[in-house]
Amino acid sequence: MPDTTRHPDEPDACPGALRPHLAADGALARVRLPGGRLTGDQLRVLADAADHLGDGTLELTSRANIQIRGMAVASVSTLADRLAAAGLLPSATHERVRNIVASPLSGVDGHGLATTLDRALCAVPELSALPGRFLFTVDDGRGDVAGMGADVGLWPLDGHMAAVTVGGRDHGVRCSLMDAVPTMINAARQFLTEPEIRDGVAWRVAELADHGAALAARLTDDLAEPVEVPAPLARGPIGPVGSAVVAGAPLGRLTTAQAHTIADVADMIIITPWRSVVLPRRIDADLLWDADSPLSGVTACTGKPKCAKALTDVRAHARATPSGRLPVHWAGCERRCGVPRGRVVDVVSTVDGYQVWVNGRQCGTALSAQQAAQLAGEARRTV
Numbered sequence: 001m002p003d004t005t006r007h008p009d010e011p012d013a014c015p016g017a018l019r020p021h022l023a024a025d026g027a028l029a030r031v032r033l034p035g036g037r038l039t040g041d042q043l044r045v046l047a048d049a050a051d052h053l054g055d056g057t058l059e060l061t062s063r064a065n066i067q068i069r070g071m072a073v074a075s076v077s078t079l080a081d082r083l084a085a086a087g088l089l090p091s092a093t094h095e096r097v098r099n100i101v102a103s104p105l106s107g108v109d110g111h112g113l114a115t116t117l118d119r120a121l122c123a124v125p126e127l128s129a130l131p132g133r134f135l136f137t138v139d140d141g142r143g144d145v146a147g148m149g150a151d152v153g154l155w156p157l158d159g160h161m162a163a164v165t166v167g168g169r170d171h172g173v174r175c176s177l178m179d180a181v182p183t184m185i186n187a188a189r190q191f192l193t194e195p196e197i198r199d200g201v202a203w204r205v206a207e208l209a210d211h212g213a214a215l216a217a218r219l220t221d222d223l224a225e226p227v228e229v230p231a232p233l234a235r236g237p238i239g240p241v242g243s244a245v246v247a248g249a250p251l252g253r254l255t256t257a258q259a260h261t262i263a264d265v266a267d268m269i270i271i272t273p274w275r276s277v278v279l280p281r282r283i284d285a286d287l288l289w290d291a292d293s294p295l296s297g298v299t300a301c302t303g304k305p306k307c308a309k310a311l312t313d314v315r316a317h318a319r320a321t322p323s324g325r326l327p328v329h330w331a332g333c334e335r336r337c338g339v340p341r342g343r344v345v346d347v348v349s350t351v352d353g354y355q356v357w358v359n360g361r362q363c364g365t366a367l368s369a370q371q372a373a374q375l376a377g378e379a380r381r382t383v
Contacts, residue, residue: 014132016096017083025306028069034100035114036064036271040263045086047259049079058254060275062340063101091122097130104272106140114138117181127188131203143230151205152187154180167205171216172223190215234342235327236274238291248276248288252299261285294323300330301337309333312349317369322377345379347372
């Protein structure tokens with residue numbers, strides 16, 4: 001596989017709304033949306049900010065957040081004021097650590113738990129020291145986000161009890177759903193006491209030498225027999241789901257015109273970790289409504305020229321990807337930013353041309369963009 005190692009002695013450069021990443025095209029701000037939820041009015045605020053301060057697009061991330069890029073550094077304070085006024089910046093100290101992914105198709109109760117967790121997280125001053133990549137997940141029992149490799153995750157096992165996963169694994173920690181949030185907050189606190197964290201050796205629970213086993217043991221006096229956590233879901237549903245409909249954002253981006261159209265028909269919008277949007281009904285906004293659409297399940301990093309590390313314009317090349325079952329991610333360099341977890345076809349740009357990887361196995365190298373798209377299409381149809 002391409003090398004995606006993140007060295008813990010590097011500074012934590014994970015962007016936020018107040019501390020953006022400086023890319024080749026300007027400042028990039030990441031707005032955290034715990035549970036992926038925001039109102040129509042809040043989406044309008046983000047769309048207007050992208051129009052007036054950024055490049056006119058909203059990027060959906062693999063953690064169900066939204067990014068605005070192409071901003072002047074001087075505009076960051078203006079963005080912060082707009083976010084705060086819209087209720088999208090409830091804590092200046094904790095804004096980069098509000099990384100909470102919830103099952104996007106669950107009901108009010110499931111997302112209410114994510115909201116409770118977010119409030120509890122922001123209420124603990126010491127937890128502002130969590131790394132910007134630290135992730136919480138709140139699964140509603142269907143197993144769609146339990147396999148995301150969260151540092152701390154909640155996975156209901158029945159109507160009353162749940163497993164609290166640590167470092168993406170079940171170590172046997174059990175609690176009632178009523179005690180879930182305090183247990184998860186305690187797990188995050190325990191993480192910050194690990195010597196490897198204090199010494200700068202690890203940023204994530206999975207990077208600890210024991211993968212969080214000792215941390216888990218400190219959460220309860222009675223560990224249960226561990227069970228296998230569901231596999232990562234690399235591609236979410238597209239189309240009608242129950243009383244809702246899920247629309248894919250082409251290559252993970254919404255234009256501000258699309259965002260305003262969505263805001264006009266939905267009081268509550270849910271962004272999914274598969275770069276799609278849960279809506280009450282289908283709308284005329286040039287979104288992806290069919291799982292068989294060629295671009296359904298296709299994502300790409302920003303690529304050249306907006307990213308200084310990218311070697312090619314992967315977004316332009318990704319549009320030639322044929323349809324198929326497996327998701328396909330195009331990356332402008334070997335960092336593979338934004339690649340989904342789970343079974344996926346990786347198309348990676350290198351100095352010698354594109355490489356294609358299928359579930360960790362290299363299938364082609366030194367390919368042209370056209371060859372890479374054809375091979376990715378074959379792979380996503382046959383694997």
